[in-house]
Every structure is written in C-alpha cells, then in structure tokens.
Amino acid sequence: MIDVIIIGTGNVSFHFSKVISNRNGLRLIGIYGRGRNIPDYFNKNISYSNDLKKIKYADIYLICVSDDAIGIVSDQLNVSEKSIVVHSSGSINISYLSKHKKHGVLYPLQTFSYNREVNFSSIPIIIEANTNLVLDKIKEISNLISNEIIECDSQKRLSVHISAVFANNFSNHMNVIAEEILKINNIDSDILKPLIHETSKKIQFLKSKEAQTGPAIRNDQITIKKHLNLLKQTKYFDIYKTLTEEIIKSKNEL
Numbered sequence: 001m002i003d004v005i006i007i008g009t010g011n012v013s014f015h016f017s018k019v020i021s022n023r024n025g026l027r028l029i030g031i032y033g034r035g036r037n038i039p040d041y042f043n044k045n046i047s048y049s050n051d052l053k054k055i056k057y058a059d060i061y062l063i064c065v066s067d068d069a070i071g072i073v074s075d076q077l078n079v080s081e082k083s084i085v086v087h088s089s090g091s092i093n094i095s096y097l098s099k100h101k102k103h104g105v106l107y108p109l110q111t112f113s114y115n116r117e118v119n120f121s122s123i124p125i126i127i128e129a130n131t132n133l134v135l136d137k138i139k140e141i142s143n144l145i146s147n148e149i150i151e152c153d154s155q156k157r158l159s160v161h162i163s164a165v166f167a168n169n170f171s172n173h174m175n176v177i178a179e180e181i182l183k184i185n186n187i188d189s190d191i192l193k194p195l196i197h198e199t200s201k202k203i204q205f206l207k208s209k210e211a212q213t214g215p216a217i218r219n220d221q222i223t224i225k226k227h228l229n230l231l232k233q234t235k236y237f238d239i240y241k242t243l244t245e246e247i248i249k250s251k252n253e254l
C-alpha cells in the first residue's frame with residue numbers, strides 16, 4: 001500500500017483525492033491546506049490539517065497548489081528522506097523541489113474543475129523524477145491512476161503546457177466572448193452549444209487545420225469587414241483581427 005498526502009485544496013487536489021481514495025494500492029492518509037477547514041466539496045472523512053510543520057509520514061507528498069506557491073510550499077515542507085515529493089504543474093521546473101532527496105512531477109494533462117467529473121484512466125499523466133529509482137516509483141503510482149503515462153523533462157513539459165493553454169484556456173475564453181456577444185444582443189447562449197460540441201468532437205477525426213471553417217479560412221473579405229465594423233467600438237476588435245490574420249496566414253502555409 002502506498003500512502004499519499006496531498007497539499008492544497010483546489011480543483012486538482014479535489015480530483016486527486018477522489019481517484020487516490022478509489023484505487024487499490026493507494027491510500028490517501030491526509031490533506032493539508034492553509035484554510036481553517038477543508039472546503040465543503042471534499043469527503044469529510046479525509047483527515048485534514050493546516051499545520052505543515054506537523055506533517056505526518058507518507059510515501060509520497062503531492063503538492064497541488066498554485067504554480068507560484070509550489071517553491072514556497074516545498075521549502076516549508078520537512079519530510080523523511082525516504083519519501084517522494086512531487087508537484088502537479090505543467091510549467092514549474094522539477095528543480096523547485098530539489099530540497100527533497102527524492103522528488104519529481106506528476107502532471108495530469110486535463111482541465112479540472114471541482115464541480116465536474118473526470119475519468120482519470122484516460123488522462124495523460126506526464127512524469128519526471130530526479131533519479132531512475134524515483135521515476136520507477138512515480139510510474140508505479142501513476143499506473144494505478146491512469147493508463148496513459150508519458151515521461152518528459154521540464155522543458156518539454158513546459159511546451160506541452162503552453163500548447164494546452166492555447167487548446168483549452170484560450171479556446172474556452174473564446175466561448176466566453178461568444179456568450180458575451182450573444183448576451184449583449186439578448187440571444188440565449190445555448191444556441192451555440194451544438195456548434196461548440198461539434199467543434200471539439202470533430203478534431204478526433206480531422207487534423208485541426210483541416211477542421212477550420214469560417215470567413216477567415218475562406219478569405220471572405222466582405223464578411224470580415226462587416227464583422228470588424230460591428231466590433232469597432234468593442235474590446236473584441238483586436239482579438240478578431242489578430243486571429244483572422246493568423247488563420248489567413250496559416251492557410252497559405254497549408
């Protein structure tokens with residue numbers, strides 16, 4: 001049995017707490033946060049503490065805090081030399097954990113919100129470690145969580161994360177803008193749901209470039225000018241113009 005402690009009480013911590021509690025071979029023995037109490041959405045039977053100084057022994061400590069806090073939390077953490085300390089970030093270098101004899105990374109490449117279920121078995125987990133022995137242990141733990149384990153150094157993981165920001169964070173923000181434009185015009189945003197659904201579904205069958213439609217890829221200048229004219233007084237003008245120019249350029253690179 002591998003004993004796990006999670007540090008942090010946000011979205012990723014919540015999903016790891018669920019999957020670790022449900023997998024044979026892993027045992028969640030505690031969560032540490034900085035709040036007085038564990039947030040309501042966590043299972044209340046999990047042992048919780050906000051005192052990092054009195055942290056219990058675990059085989060692995062999973063740091064799931066904001067990227068900017070990983071180094072701070074790692075420095076506050078005093079654990080046995082037998083334990084492994086990992087973080088779950090796409091962009092933070094493994095060296096941030098170098099205070100600990102055994103350390104590494106266990107980065108799940110997915111978008112997590114506490115109020116949305118995920119199936120961990122199909123989530124790619126990107127791993128890295130400071131020694132081969134530690135890597136084997138992190139691999140063993142990751143294999144209990146997911147069927148998709150990928151080894152990657154910190155530099156490559158950073159590129160993966162940047163691409164994930166484009167694919168997920170930015171595309172989702174485009175949906176936020178789309179909803180705002182509809183709201184301004186008193187149109188129910190649900191009207192877009194089939195389109196958004198199909199946009200994400202079809203890239204399972206087509207390359208993203210092949211899936212592109214719309215006025216920019218057709219270079220329909222009359223429509224583009226009409227859209228820009230309508231957006232002229234809004235904060236969306238520059239985004240529309242930049243992305244349209246980018247799509248037209250990418251067509252020429254096809």
Ligand SMILES: NC(=O)c1ccc[n+]([C@@H]2O[C@H](COP(=O)([O-])OP(=O)(O)OC[C@H]3O[C@@H](n4cnc5c(N)ncnc54)[C@H](OP(=O)(O)O)[C@@H]3O)[C@@H](O)[C@H]2O)c1
Nearest residue numbers: 008009010011012013064065066067069088089110111112
């Ligand atoms: N969300 C995703 O889709 C996703 C996917 C893959 C990897 N990740 C990575 O997973 C990690 C956690 O992300 P998240 O989305 O779970 O973040 P989150 O929901 O915003 O939660 C962040 C957690 O960090 C804690 N925290 C922030 N600053 C702290 C500090 N100075 N000292 C101690 N704790 C601090 C917060 O505590 P309070 O609640 O007290 O503020 C909270 O528990 C990040 O490294 C992120 O890059 C996220």
